[in-house]
Every structure is written in C-alpha cells, then in structure tokens.
Amino acid sequence: MSAKSYLHIVAAVLTAQDGRILASTRPKGRSMSNRWEFPGGKVESGEGRWTALVRELQEELDLTPTRGRPLIRLKHDYPDGPSVDLDVWRVWDWQGVPRAREGQVFDWFEGDALTELNFLAANTPIVAAARLPDRYLITPDWGDASLIPDGVEAAARGGVGLIQLRGAWLKTGAAESWVSEAVSRARALGTKVVVNGDVDLARAWGADGVHLSARAASVLEQRPMPRPALVGVSCHSAEELRQAEALGADFATLGHVRTTPSHPHQPPLGEATFFALAEDARIPVYAIGGMGTDDIPCLQSRSIQGVAAIRGLWPERDKV
C-alpha cells in the first residue's frame, strides 16, 4: 500500500511586540471559507519552507517576514477535504504593514481570545502552541514557600512565560496566600501560572490552569477545566501522549530526556527517542529532564515548543 500523501502547508503565527497574534478568515469561495486560520498556504514544488512562507505572506498580507522559527508541525486529515502537513512558524519581525489582499478579514488577538474564534478543525493544537511560551518553569519543592512569590516574579521578569507551582508546600496552610501573591505578580508581567495536580486548588486560587500526571489524566474523560484555562500533562511514552491528546490537553511535557539528579535511577528516554515521540505528537511538547535554555534552539529547529525545567530555569537564589 502506498503511503498517504500530505499537502505541505506553511503558516505563520505573526506575533507583535505586545504579544498579540494575527489571525485571519479564509476568504469567500475557498474551501472552509470564513473559518479562522493563520496566514499561509501550500509549499510549491521545489520551494523551501521559509521561501514559501515569505511568498504566502506577501501574497495574502503584503508583508515580508524577516525573523521566525518553526513552532509546531502536525498532520491532519479533513474527512471531506485534503490531508495536510501543517508546518507552522512563529514570526516576530516583518517589513510592511498588513493589508488584506485576498478579501479575508484579519485582526490581532490576545492569546486567550484566540480560543474563542471558530478556527479550522486542525488548528486547536496550533492555537495552543501560539499561546504558549518556549520556557516552562516548575517550582522547586522547597520547605520555604515564602520564597515562591519572589522566585516566580524573578523568573517572569527573566522571560519565563509559564510557571507550574508544584511541591508539598501547596498543601500547607500558608499556601493560598503564597499562590495568590505569585499568580498576581506573574500575571502583571504576562506570565501564566498553573497548579500541579489539583484542579480544585487551581480553580479556587484563580490560577491559569492545571498540570496533571499521566496517571491522573488517564482517569479523566474530558478536560478538567475549559479553555482558556491551560491543561498540561506529564508524559513519558507514546501511549501517554495519545492519552493527553485524546483528553484535549493543551500541551505535554515529555521526558526525562537526560539523566537528572531528581531521577537518578530511571533510565532517560534519550534524545533520539525523545525527538521521535515529540515530532509525532499532535499537541505542543516541552522537553523535560536535564534540559535548559541552551537546548531551545535545537528543539525549535525541529518544531518543538521548548523546555520545561526546575534547575534549568529557576532564578539563581541571589536573584530572588
């Protein structure tokens, strides 16, 4: 049997300096018209990916992108339409002012507002990737939770866009005040905060979402919090990734990629297995386990969201 053929599509998540993202409708007369999408189109035969993206943005919006990187790549089979291999890029810099050249409607949206638009069916994970940053910090499990708000603020100031609050301290009496302080300081800097494991606490404390273990995710039939809340799942295998996708999770962490002090006796996935699993995933994936910011360029060159880490991202104690 011959392998199914997929149309290679490039699309751009144009991200302005204030963080807003451009989305546009498919023009009348096209398939799936009026649904929202990210600007882009088919790669022509023999054309490079970036060249195709530049051409599509010039044709559709009169813009020339000048800086970008792969964001997410996934395949989708439309039941009554094409099978597409969506190769989506984050673009931060461009020349020109966008103008609709094909009768489409476009606008700039905050990340959360994107979840309210009627996007093409393939785009749910793309919207998740567009909303998520490349660095995901998990708080260390310290006895002294009073350091959490300052640490969270320092990390947010350093550009960490997503933080998971985790640790035994979450169950202590003082936790609520540390969490609400951390959430409000992070939010003021545009950083989101999710709570490890406990959906009720995440809701009660006004966090931006929850991060679940694969085991906790496996007993759920649907997302425990509706969008725009974020739902993440810790995955270690293809099976757990499929489970997270079926649940409608916004993202997964996958690891551990390398041996780490926190898992000294468990064999790591290793980079080859990590990349094989992550590139096959249909939701954004963060590499976890011995990873740091130095790994981000390599991960991004392969359309992987970024890194999740404790040690690799928690600010030095003297900066807290």
Ligand SMILES: Nc1nc2c([nH]c(=O)n2[C@H]2C[C@H](O)[C@@H](COP(=O)(O)OP(=O)(O)OP(=O)(O)O)O2)c(=O)[nH]1
């Ligand atoms: N540009 C773009 N295309 C997307 C996105 N999501 C998604 O499923 N697609 C699909 C829709 C189309 O089947 C294909 C894009 O091809 P295209 O935009 O060149 O298609 P087209 O205008 O020639 O229209 P048609 O052939 O589908 O009628 O990829 C997205 O976010 N942006």
